[in-house]
Amino acid sequence: MTGFTRVRGTLVCDEVALDAIAREVGTPCHVYSAALLTSRFAALEQAMASVPHRLHYALKANSTLAIVRHLRQLGAAADVNSAGELEVALRAGFTPDQIVVTGVGKTRAELARAVSLGVAAINAESFGEIDRIEAAAIAAGRDARIAVRINPDVEAGTHRHISTGASTTKFGVSLDEARVMIREVARRPRLRIVGLHVHVGSQITTSVEPLARGAAIVADLARELMAGGVALEHLDLGGGLGIPYRAGQPVISPEAYAAAILPAVRETGLVILLEPGRWIVGPCGVLLTEVVDTKTRDAGTTFVIVDAGMTDLIRPALYEAWHEIEPVVSRDGAAVPVDVVGPVCETSDTFASARALPPVVVGDLLAIRDTGAYGAVMASNYNRRPLAAEVLVEAGRWRLIRRRQTIDDLLQWES
Ligand code: LLP
Numbered sequence: 001m002t003g004f005t006r007v008r009g010t011l012v013c014d015e016v017a018l019d020a021i022a023r024e025v026g027t028p029c030h031v032y033s034a035a036l037l038t039s040r041f042a043a044l045e046q047a048m049a050s051v052p053h054r055l056h057y058a059l060k061a062n063s064t065l066a067i068v069r070h071l072r073q074l075g076a077a078a079d080v081n082s083a084g085e086l087e088v089a090l091r092a093g094f095t096p097d098q099i100v101v102t103g104v105g106k107t108r109a110e111l112a113r114a115v116s117l118g119v120a121a122i123n124a125e126s127f128g129e130i131d132r133i134e135a136a137a138i139a140a141g142r143d144a145r146i147a148v149r150i151n152p153d154v155e156a157g158t159h160r161h162i163s164t165g166a167s168t169t170k171f172g173v174s175l176d177e178a179r180v181m182i183r184e185v186a187r188r189p190r191l192r193i194v195g196l197h198v199h200v201g202s203q204i205t206t207s208v209e210p211l212a213r214g215a216a217i218v219a220d221l222a223r224e225l226m227a228g229g230v231a232l233e234h235l236d237l238g239g240g241l242g243i244p245y246r247a248g249q250p251v252i253s254p255e256a257y258a259a260a261i262l263p264a265v266r267e268t269g270l271v272i273l274l275e276p277g278r279w280i281v282g283p284c285g286v287l288l289t290e291v292v293d294t295k296t297r298d299a300g301t302t303f304v305i306v307d308a309g310m311t312d313l314i315r316p317a318l319y320e321a322w323h324e325i326e327p328v329v330s331r332d333g334a335a336v337p338v339d340v341v342g343p344v345c346e347t348s349d350t351f352a353s354a355r356a357l358p359p360v361v362v363g364d365l366l367a368i369r370d371t372g373a374y375g376a377v378m379a380s381n382y383n384r385r386p387l388a389a390e391v392l393v394e395a396g397r398w399r400l401i402r403r404r405q406t407i408d409d410l411l412q413w414e415s
Pocket of ligand 1: 058060061079102103162164199201202203238239240241275276277278279319373374
């Protein structure tokens with residue numbers, strides 16, 4: 001069994017007991033399973049095997065260097081959303097032709113860097129951006145490869161903060177605008193349209209329909225463009241496949257996902273790119289935290305106060321997201337409803353409300369599950385809290401892949 005399992009009452013990661021890691025590294029601490037990363041990446045690869053494809057791992061989900069390197073070694077390509085992620089991808093060993101650059105507000109500097117590197121595609125989001133890419137291409141004296149990001153006007157059916165495919169959102173251009181844009185680009189010698197891009201939203205679990213519709217819409221446009229002589233190379237269908245944050249929650253399997261998107265795109269003959277983030281890394285991480293206090297209010301609420309906060313995992317505060325929480329070492333006794341909260345001075349610094357948890361006492365370790373995606377990457381230094389340590393478990397051993405920040409680290413940029 002790869003990943004996180006319970007062995008004689010203790011939560012282990014690939015045979016390494018999590019309490020042993022916490023004792024040495026301290027808490028809060030993110031722990032990742034390399035074996036689970038490997039098997040999840042392979043499962044997605046397998047589901048897509050019937051078409052020419054590339055999995056451009058979305059670094060925004062987790063861009064810790066060792067994680068990105070591991071995925072590169074497995075054969076992933078990369079999707080980056082900022083200059084910072086672009087440099088991380090390069091340092092992790094990706095070559096520019098393995099990188100697609102997305103983002104709704106790329107700066108001139110970011111475009112200049114992407115163009116001069118010669119990335120696989122810049123996913124263009126507006127007419128103005130086309131002009132800026134062209135200026136960068138002329139300045140660099142090289143051609144720029146562009147994919148047009150289509151806003152398909154599809155409701156993703158997920159949390160409104162992470163829905164990106166509706167026409168009311170800031171993302172992409174409409175089909176009509178895309179047609180005009182592509183004609184326009186054909187007249188500009190330094191620009192080449194190589195693909196179409198769509199991303200309807202993230203954490204899609206209830207229906208494949210939005211993903212299938214997004215794919216069908218770009219496939220139809222691709223056929224129309226190719227019939228008109230546009231030499232496309234790929235269709236980039238974005239990310240979005242969700243994971244079961246709640247134990248037993250039904251989700252879409254990679255096979256069901258492939259079965260939904262591939263019929264529409266297969267006969268275009270184009271290479272299919274995906275930009276998965278969460279599905280690959282989400283379940284591969286847990287956040288270890290220690291109970292620092294407990295107290296019960298007259299009204300009956302029991303608070304379990306832990307040393308991790310919204311600064312280490314903001315998803316519950318930002319999206320009211322559910323993450324399973326369990327003691328690392330089980331104690332006997334009936335589960336009782338508690339509020340698991342962090343130390344940050346905000347009421348939103350709450351990981352779970354009225355959650356049934358077995359008895360815990362100060363000093364116990366808890367594991368907050370499925371924090372591999374959008375966990376460490378969304379951390380902040382609010383309340384001057386140092387960023388947590390990160391550990392990778394691989395082949396029965398663990399190693400620190402990012403040490404805990406110190407107060408000196410925090411102050412080194414200040415006068
Ligand atoms: N491609 C594009 C253009 C995206 O905007 C995203 C995610 C992805 C790929 C990767 O999507 P995934 O496969 O991970 O669903 N912080 C939020 C999630 C924000 C997702 C933003 N875009 C959360 O914690 O739920």
